[in-house]
Amino acid sequence: MSRSLLLNASYEPLCVVPTRRAVVLVLTAKAVVIEAGDVVLHSERLAVQAPVVIRLTRYVRVPYRSRAPLSRQGVLARDGHRCQYCGSGAETLDHVVPRSRGGRHVWENLVAACRRCNHTKADRTLDELGWALDRAPAAPRGVQRLLLGHGRWEPAWTPYVGMSA
Numbered sequence: 001m002s003r004s005l006l007l008n009a010s011y012e013p014l015c016v017v018p019t020r021r022a023v024v025l026v027l028t029a030k031a032v033v034i035e036a037g038d039v040v041l042h043s044e045r046l047a048v049q050a051p052v053v054i055r056l057t058r059y060v061r062v063p064y065r066s067r068a069p070l071s072r073q074g075v076l077a078r079d080g081h082r083c084q085y086c087g088s089g090a091e092t093l094d095h096v097v098p099r100s101r102g103g104r105h106v107w108e109n110l111v112a113a114c115r116r117c118n119h120t121k122a123d124r125t126l127d128e129l130g131w132a133l134d135r136a137p138a139a140p141r142g143v144q145r146l147l148l149g150h151g152r153w154e155p156a157w158t159p160y161v162g163m164s165a
Contacts, residue, residue, distance in 0.1 A: 004019050
């Protein structure tokens, strides 16, 4: 099922919601459609275009969250589903400094890895193997932290999010 970008009444991006939830928000007059897609959803008496971008009718105060919540899906999305050691497709996560050696389970110590590299690295450090990362892992910032891990990027979201696909 597709997804919709949910904007606050002030047009700031809040999150990505399933299209079904977006339609319910529109039908209950809690949100208005800013941009609609090509898909039409039908019920017995109603046909509605699936929204791609919706905006809440009332402003919702969102508590500031300094860091994005850590998740497997988020780390894989941050790294583009590519192994940070060899560049092939990634299926697993790896701790740069192994947990057995005091490494923590945080954004700055996790990277996406393929099974082969993860198995080869095991509980060794990058220095012991002579490996290096192209870029240091970091927690996502700004709007990226809201949208990380939500599958494919809808081009219609770009003007509202302020970043490219």
